[in-house]
Amino acid sequence: MSGHRIVGTKVPKLDAWDKATGAARYGHDVSLPGMLHGKILRSPHPHARIKRIDVRRAEALPGVHCVLTADRVRVGKLGFLGDHPVLKGDKVRCVRDEVAAVAATSEAAAEEACALIRVEYEPLPAVFDPLEAMQPEAPRIHENAPDNLVPHRYEFRHGDAERAIAGSAHVVQGTYRTQFMTHCCLEPCFALAAFDPAGRLTMTSSTQVPYLMQSHLSRALGIHGKDVRVLQPTIGGAFGSKLDTHPYEVLAALLARHSGRPVRILYTREEEFVCAPTRQPMIIRMATGCDREGRLTGRVCEAILDNGAYTSWGATTPHIMLVGISSLYKLEHVSFRATCVYTNNPWSGAFRGYGNPQGTFANEQQMDELARKAGIDPVEFRIRNANDPNSTTPQGFRVTTCALKECLDTAATRVGWREPKRPNEGVGIAGMFHVGGGGRVYKSDACGVIAKLDDFAHLTLLTGATEIGTGSDTAMAMLAAEELGLPLGNVSVINNDTDAAPWDVGIHASRTTFIAGNATLGAVREIRRKLLPWAAKELGCSEDAVELHDGSAWRRDDPARSAPIEKLVRTAHFREQGEMFVGQCFYDPPNQFQDPKMRGNVSATYSFAAHAVRVRVDPETGKVKILKFVAAHDIGKVINRLGLEGQIEGAIAQGIGYALTEQLRIDGGRVGNASFLDYKMLNAADLPEDVEIHFIESADPAGPYGAKGVSEAGLIPTAAAIGNAIRDATGVRLHRLPMSPESVLAAIRAGEQEALDSELEVTGPLTRSGT
Amino acid sequence: MSGEARRSADGGRRTGRKTGAARRAGSGRRPSTVDRRPPTPADRAPAWQITLSVNGDPYRVSVRPNRTLLDVLREELGLTGTKRGCDQGECGACTVHLDGRTVNACLVLAIDADGSEVTTIEGLARRGELHPLQRAFVEEGAIQCGYCTPGMILQAAALLRQNPSPTSAQIRTGMAGNLCRCTGYAKIVKAIGKAAEVMKGQRKGRAS
Amino acid sequence: MEACATHGPSASAGGRVFRAALPPFEYLAATSVPEALRLLAKFRGRAVLLAGGTDVLVQMRTGKRVPEAVIDIKRVAALGGGVKVERGGRIAIGALTTLADIEHDAKLRRLVPLLPEAVATMASPQVRNRGTIGGNLCNAAPSADTAPPLLALDALVRLHTRKGVRTMPLAEFFTGPGRTALGTDAVLGAILVPKPPRGLRAAFRKHGVREAMECAVVSVAVAVAKERGTIRHARVVLGAVAPTPLRVPAAEALLVGHPGGPLDLLAAAGEAADAARPITDVRGSSDYRRDVVRTLVRRALEEVAG
Numbered sequence A: 001m002s003g004h005r006i007v008g009t010k011v012p013k014l015d016a017w018d019k020a021t022g023a024a025r026y027g028h029d030v031s032l033p034g035m036l037h038g039k040i041l042r043s044p045h046p047h048a049r050i051k052r053i054d055v056r057r058a059e060a061l062p063g064v065h066c067v068l069t070a071d072r073v074r075v076g077k078l079g080f081l082g083d084h085p086v087l088k089g090d091k092v093r094c095v096r097d098e099v100a101a102v103a104a105t106s107e108a109a110a111e112e113a114c115a116l117i118r119v120e121y122e123p124l125p126a127v128f129d130p131l132e133a134m135q136p137e138a139p140r141i142h143e144n145a146p147d148n149l150v151p152h153r154y155e156f157r158h159g160d161a162e163r164a165i166a167g168s169a170h171v172v173q174g175t176y177r178t179q180f181m182t183h184c185c186l187e188p189c190f191a192l193a194a195f196d197p198a199g200r201l202t203m204t205s206s207t208q209v210p211y212l213m214q215s216h217l218s219r220a221l222g223i224h225g226k227d228v229r230v231l232q233p234t235i236g237g238a239f240g241s242k243l244d245t246h247p248y249e250v251l252a253a254l255l256a257r258h259s260g261r262p263v264r265i266l267y268t269r270e271e272e273f274v275c276a277p278t279r280q281p282m283i284i285r286m287a288t289g290c291d292r293e294g295r296l297t298g299r300v301c302e303a304i305l306d307n308g309a310y311t312s313w314g315a316t317t318p319h320i321m322l323v324g325i326s327s328l329y330k331l332e333h334v335s336f337r338a339t340c341v342y343t344n345n346p347w348s349g350a351f352r353g354y355g356n357p358q359g360t361f362a363n364e365q366q367m368d369e370l371a372r373k374a375g376i377d378p379v380e381f382r383i384r385n386a387n388d389p390n391s392t393t394p395q396g397f398r399v400t401t402c403a404l405k406e407c408l409d410t411a412a413t414r415v416g417w418r419e420p421k422r423p424n425e426g427v428g429i430a431g432m433f434h435v436g437g438g439g440r441v442y443k444s445d446a447c448g449v450i451a452k453l454d455d456f457a458h459l460t461l462l463t464g465a466t467e468i469g470t471g472s473d474t475a476m477a478m479l480a481a482e483e484l485g486l487p488l489g490n491v492s493v494i495n496n497d498t499d500a501a502p503w504d505v506g507i508h509a510s511r512t513t514f515i516a517g518n519a520t521l522g523a524v525r526e527i528r529r530k531l532l533p534w535a536a537k538e539l540g541c542s543e544d545a546v547e548l549h550d551g552s553a554w555r556r557d558d559p560a561r562s563a564p565i566e567k568l569v570r571t572a573h574f575r576e577q578g579e580m581f582v583g584q585c586f587y588d589p590p591n592q593f594q595d596p597k598m599r600g601n602v603s604a605t606y607s608f609a610a611h612a613v614r615v616r617v618d619p620e621t622g623k624v625k626i627l628k629f630v631a632a633h634d635i636g637k638v639i640n641r642l643g644l645e646g647q648i649e650g651a652i653a654q655g656i657g658y659a660l661t662e663q664l665r666i667d668g669g670r671v672g673n674a675s676f677l678d679y680k681m682l683n684a685a686d687l688p689e690d691v692e693i694h695f696i697e698s699a700d701p702a703g704p705y706g707a708k709g710v711s712e713a714g715l716i717p718t719a720a721a722i723g724n725a726i727r728d729a730t731g732v733r734l735h736r737l738p739m740s741p742e743s744v745l746a747a748i749r750a751g752e753q754e755a756l757d758s759e760l761e762v763t764g765p766l767t768r769s770g771t
Numbered sequence B: 001m002s003g004e005a006r007r008s009a010d011g012g013r014r015t016g017r018k019t020g021a022a023r024r025a026g027s028g029r030r031p032s033t034v035d036r037r038p039p040t041p042a043d044r045a046p047a048w049q050i051t052l053s054v055n056g057d058p059y060r061v062s063v064r065p066n067r068t069l070l071d072v073l074r075e076e077l078g079l080t081g082t083k084r085g086c087d088q089g090e091c092g093a094c095t096v097h098l099d100g101r102t103v104n105a106c107l108v109l110a111i112d113a114d115g116s117e118v119t120t121i122e123g124l125a126r127r128g129e130l131h132p133l134q135r136a137f138v139e140e141g142a143i144q145c146g147y148c149t150p151g152m153i154l155q156a157a158a159l160l161r162q163n164p165s166p167t168s169a170q171i172r173t174g175m176a177g178n179l180c181r182c183t184g185y186a187k188i189v190k191a192i193g194k195a196a197e198v199m200k201g202q203r204k205g206r207a208s
Numbered sequence C: 001m002e003a004c005a006t007h008g009p010s011a012s013a014g015g016r017v018f019r020a021a022l023p024p025f026e027y028l029a030a031t032s033v034p035e036a037l038r039l040l041a042k043f044r045g046r047a048v049l050l051a052g053g054t055d056v057l058v059q060m061r062t063g064k065r066v067p068e069a070v071i072d073i074k075r076v077a078a079l080g081g082g083v084k085v086e087r088g089g090r091i092a093i094g095a096l097t098t099l100a101d102i103e104h105d106a107k108l109r110r111l112v113p114l115l116p117e118a119v120a121t122m123a124s125p126q127v128r129n130r131g132t133i134g135g136n137l138c139n140a141a142p143s144a145d146t147a148p149p150l151l152a153l154d155a156l157v158r159l160h161t162r163k164g165v166r167t168m169p170l171a172e173f174f175t176g177p178g179r180t181a182l183g184t185d186a187v188l189g190a191i192l193v194p195k196p197p198r199g200l201r202a203a204f205r206k207h208g209v210r211e212a213m214e215c216a217v218v219s220v221a222v223a224v225a226k227e228r229g230t231i232r233h234a235r236v237v238l239g240a241v242a243p244t245p246l247r248v249p250a251a252e253a254l255l256v257g258h259p260g261g262p263l264d265l266l267a268a269a270g271e272a273a274d275a276a277r278p279i280t281d282v283r284g285s286s287d288y289r290r291d292v293v294r295t296l297v298r299r300a301l302e303e304v305a306g
Ligand SMILES: Cc1cc2nc3c(=O)[nH]c(=O)nc-3n(C[C@H](O)[C@H](O)[C@H](O)COP(=O)(O)OP(=O)(O)OC[C@H]3O[C@@H](n4cnc5c(N)ncnc54)[C@H](O)[C@@H]3O)c2cc1C
Pocket: A677, B088, B089, B090, C004, C048, C049, C050, C051, C052, C053, C054, C055, C056, C057, C058, C073, C079, C095, C096, C099, C121, C122, C123, C124, C127, C130, C131, C132, C133, C134, C135, C136, C137, C138, C139, C143, C144, C145, C146, C182, C186, C187, C188, C189, C213, C214, C215, C216
């Protein structure tokens, strides 16, 4: 596969120039003539009945155009299970809850108006701990969920895990707890809605899923989908947070409809911390066994997810959580159950990794402990159990390419696994398994691309695949340029308008390079097929003898003969019975929607990686310093090295934050650290200098030029590897994220006691079976 | 760049001449009540006339005391390259140069910037020629979503002015007030290092 | 709230709208100390002085402070003046001196490096360009990072009141979290750092989750001068572990007259931990803070007395 001119090189992002000069227009930068400013009034209580709302004083305020409450509008519900009213009328279930919305001529007037709204509440008993919420006497949050369990079950059984574990030579069991983490997109949320006189809505939004948003909005607003157009400006970060359509977006549209003016809603940073979705905390109880040779025998895992007050896509994270638990290493017997529990906490959403970082943390702590018990080196132990290419996992995933062993080996070698350590230093490693060829979480996993070559040889790619900063645009442009032999500068991508671009299911599940990449190749190959006859004719040779590169068609056997592609296009345009060069492709990968038993080959291929880390722990303050970080990723094939490195480096940074410092402190349903000063996202001075990234290329036959998806992979094993390194350095294992200085010190002080404590059973039934 | 900014600037408020002085806030200015928005209780305080030089262009703006420099740059002058990430001095997205020093524009009252010289990201490129930092950020892949980028580049410019050949550790502490959620900073640090080299070369070039 | 008072975890959302706009206020620019004092008196506690604004603006934005008027003192010449070494070796630092100017001041780096070193750990370069030393002290956060080093250096403060100019030890200046001897009608003019005792060695330690851009969970400043192997002068000061920055005389007493061997240092660190009265909040539990005090004091003393 060598000899590529563009694919595999380091290429700046297509939009980097605009972003470097301040010219890029983000949502917060867009305004429309006559635009009003929207503001939301939210619940002061985590759980309360709304008795009465009085908006008269708000409406009387000069500049106020429109005040909406639940009883004034008819609007559908949001959420994965449709349990989320946009405006709360009967009761509020968390402090994020939208009670009223105002549109006014200035932000200040809208704020003032919100402050003038009187709401009478009757506070209700609330519950914030998922285990408590599962108790029979717990306050009921949704009428149709008497047990506070989200009515959607996740159960998977393969073989007889309990028996396999009982017969194991070594068994490790433990309970692991993970925290609320939040996306911290640098650009706070925004929405801008405008109706045209014919009643058609244009929604400017930083959604990751424009076509789903189209249908969400159509359902919520009760208008036909054809009357919803979604435009995306430059997006200032998403990471999963913009996978759902949120109440504020619907509210912007409602305010626009009721006021007859465009309405923009901007979040403040504090609002973002309190009201944007989070990564769901989990309580994961897991047991894993192995035989005397260190081969895994079976695994049992039960997970409780704090869903918060309403469902979002976050309630489906167990699907992806399970992939790592069942398929990172070879397992014959697996049993898994996950339960999402309603609480009065702010609701959780989707976040890079989609449950897999939580599951992998538990999984990889156990792998380490098992290795220890079996007396086998942890790297060797993992390699012994690693998946092989061309194998099928318990869930029915067909692993075609797999370089996990190489990844483990590279990461361990580079981090100096066997090198001597100074006092308080430790090394740790963890592997990762994730979808790498899309993820069929909807019925469709497809992406459409239309390609158009104009008579100056400029190629336009029209696609629904959104660019959220990951560089997917650039990867698509590179693939197209390579395939058609055009300079990269000849390619542009239009993907921010549902009126212009064809369907895509959205940017998630690390799918865009793989799926949109394949769709791009399909579309430009059609153009290539149309172009070759013209080239052959011009060059006086057969089509097989034509090569396309550097903007021209060349005769392979006579490099002196060439014709510029633009000239070929013009030749075809400027003649009778001419031809235009448009190609299109609807690529839907060969993967399967999982059945209710959680089986099915959900992705067309799978990514593997290993992270190894060397840390030093200050035994007197508990502070963990990362001395060296090595990531080895099986990415199939590198398309844009610069973009790929950036994706992994960024994900590692988020993973380090997840491991050590980041936690949204929610106490009694309220966020206690809604600022960057107290939410400890890491800055440049905190992150390790010595980060190495290695790409192991396994050239996936299904991937575009062999590539697999990667954008979540860098986050998934990071906390797990750090946890193992802390264990190595201190002799104690932490079972709870984040491993903050305070908790590390407490663990060291408590010594093994802590480890023992956390192995104790969680009180009460962990899951209740059936409904 | 600055041509764009000028066009989108708040039309008539811009004066034709370069307004250098007017150092003292409040000196000789009469509060004016000109404002587009209808009055609300939050808007009772009178507005003031201030003059600013932004990227070399003079502006005269009418502001209320509770408006920040960030508000004025983005909303009055249409210079949206300066980003709002937190409004509390914690993210650095709003970093601009104020009389030669970097500040968080969200923590500066607009009134307080009266008579000052401001440089924003729109003013960094000279006659269409990117600043070496802009070029390095593009080429090194230091930009993903790009929301942090303008602030990063302006802070880096100040850093390199103070310390033309920083170590990477110095770059990291010098950039600690600028958060980035996308890149993990590695490529940002590298880009700044690279720009430092380029700028050293340019200075040598000029000297000889 | 404790640490970095202004940035205490914001009151949680609820029943309110997240406001983007700063609350409205009247803006007044004072050009002289008497004018500032007159304006303060006029508003009787309903006005706030504005120096760099890095605390004030944040407090106003988060709704912790809703003053009727803001009195900008940035251009009052008598409060500026930067860093001057007086005859006799005393250093005078104008209240309006920015943190960045302190960080880079050659005289301070030579004479009392403790202060610029501590200042370099504060906030971000952008905030240090704007924030002032006077603002840091007058804001009186228990975690204010200039306080422990200045207390360890026996600094004095010069206050301007309607009755005249008054100088007091900085140790008496802090009266509680966010409260100082200024009350509502005085202005801080300058900070005075006496000539340090001969051979003084000092160290600052700050503990937080992050390396930079971090409010102290615990901060420590120690200063020790030895004569012929015996400690003759000792200061141990803690930040963020009590309602005000805290000097620990008991720890100092354990050091003076001793050689500063490992046991002396350990004992002094223990005294410091006992003296700390930390609270539990999102930044750390009280037990953890006390534990860290012991460690940081010992380590700082090891550096200067070992
Ligand atoms: C992102 C961020 C990070 C920060 N990190 C730190 C940190 O690490 N450590 C730390 O200690 N602080 C930190 N701070 C707080 C702040 O920057 C400092 O306290 C700064 O020194 C305040 O100075 P200022 O001039 O901006 O004060 P201002 O905000 O102008 O004033 C602060 C208070 O002091 C009063 N005041 C100011 N000057 C005088 C005077 N001369 N006489 C009487 N009263 C006066 C004001 O009325 C006000 O009450 C941080 C702030 C931000 C925004």
